[in-house]
Amino acid sequence: VEASARQLVHAFAADGSADFAELFARRLPVRVIMNLLGVSEDNDDFRAWYRAIVDYSGNFRGDPEVSRAGLEAGAELADFLDEQIRRRRARPGDDLISLLCASEIDGTRLGDDVIKSFGLVLLAAAGETTEKALNLTVCHLLRSHAGAAVRADDSLLGRALAETLRLTPPVQIITRETRQAVALSGGTLPKGALVFLLISAANRDPARFRSPDVFDVDRGDAEADRAFTGAALHLAFGSGRHFCLGASVAHMEITTALRILFRTLPDLRLPPGFVPEDVGFVTRGPRRVPIEFTPVPHGAAR
Template identity: 40%
Template sequence: MPATPVVDPPFSILSEDFAADPYRYFAGLREQAPVHYEPALDSWFLSRYEDVRRVLTDHRAFTTETLQVRAEPVMRGPVLAQMAGAEHTAKRKIVVRGFTGPALEQQVRAVRANAAELLAPFLPRGRMDLVNDFGKPFAVRATLDVLGLDEQDAEPITEWLGGVSEFITSLALTPERRRHCLDCAEQLEAHLRPVIEQRRRRPGGDLISQLCTAGSGGTGTGTAMSTREVTALIINVLVAAVEPADKTLAQLLKQLIEHPEQLAQVRRDPALLPAAIAETLRRTPPVQLIPRQVERDAVFAGTPVPAGATVFCMIGAANRDPAAFTDPDAFDIHRPDLGTARSFTAAAQHLAFGAGLHQCAGAAFARAELETVAALLLPLLDGVRLAPGFRYRESGLYTRGPVALPLEFTPVRATDGTFRHLG
């Protein structure tokens, strides 16, 4: 393990060094600057597990008001995380219902079919980039299926969604990039509007139809949602489902490849796969920062933070806090302090899905999606290894994941036009 770096006063979370490898700074932040002030953003960064969980679970003292500026302009309306009371309960229930029960069973079948189709061209070659060849297109297609959007539109939707995500996850945007992101959001909204109108007239079994026909309303009174409300929730689901999927899948394979004894155990006992996914989410969460606004003066680790300030919860640092997890930098699928059974629920010990009122509504779908794809991949990628000469690199501060993950494996021979284990 490298020596823990000292977090000096000039240290900045916006520095190139931090962007290149934030993990090496987490211990220093927790120990020396657990309430780090970033002057360029006029914001505070919290790195201790105790402080992060406190902020995420006390939604009255630490609100999501910052999302009015950070998300609403590109979501084209308020998102779930901005809501509370009857409105939040009603709308969250619709989204959660769209990712559980019979709907989830149907989605799992679609996930498997999409994954199999995307994998097929690469299996006889014995090599692929798990992020760019498979992960990114798969994440988009799987989410379009859930919503009931045409996969033929995947390319423009991916481009527009990239602008939306950039707006939400960038800590600093130039005027030109801001305009680009807003243009993307407007085009995505224009694309969705006729789809919503069509689903109102002829609803199907997809999530957009459920949103269009549900009598939830903004006050929970039974009034149907407006087109603006439905649009915001659709974009909310698109961002939440697409953004983390490829990152976590790539991290899972990378961790298992780097820990061959644990990879062998998962291959022998697929029941260990949920634990491997949960440990991946803990150790390398795709969402690294969650912002909140301080409603009244607060104190963290002896440091006063004034009312009205923005605090960023550092999920990656909190998930590696030794006060919450033993030997937290290690990857260990047998970790006794993780609790696999609760890792995808509101009782999760890790904070990769957030915590409290605004915990991720799609956690059950994320688990099913990742389990389904990993269960398909592992038997096919015999002898899987990182490509020779590959230099691993990650990108992103708000959300983070591998830039690429080129893999080599034993080519899979076709038999009667099909591939073994596939389908």
């Protein structure tokens, strides 16, 4: 994570301005996943498949071209993973695919299909969520009064991330099907209903969170150390059996990346008057994050 974050920041540090969303947040998570899976960083196809799959999963308008490109990317990626699994079975490395190839559950090796599905799930679950969380955290930190204190003391980054996830969860909605009728305060959901659960609304429940619409890194009720565990009060990582498997990875990745960003570009700011425009339905975050800073000459960035 450190090496990738440094490379990405250094690539624009001499320019004095950049779109953080395009040049950093969009690129870091997919690089981290490629490193985990042992896929070469030069693999532009992999990056393109990732993009097409993310666009497909957010295609609620049903644009036929986005659907076609997403399905095609999914098929190509599945073929690619098949080939990677075949190679790792023949010659294991120290990557996650090799580890899964060697893993056993109750004495049985995982099948190729399970390993392939795991790779596809990882891409969907660990990519766009982290991308959106990076953009949202940077926007909150550059727009709030508390931002300067957090940037001066990077041990506070975890708290800032926790509060970002509460106030503006990158995943806004999760779905469930009721196995039996469920009585709630507003009525009864019938058995077999498809339910859209609004994490973003629950995270602003005034009965749970004082001044819920305020970005407050000091709030005792969203304590940072438990905000990345199943005991979290906010619901940005879900809850219960399906609680996000990658919450601690997301914490490590985002705090590491932002520490490097703010140390390299200490006077980072948004352009005067810029207000981020959040877009998206199931996942949501700013479309663009233009940043300005004093240029750091090539080779001088730490």
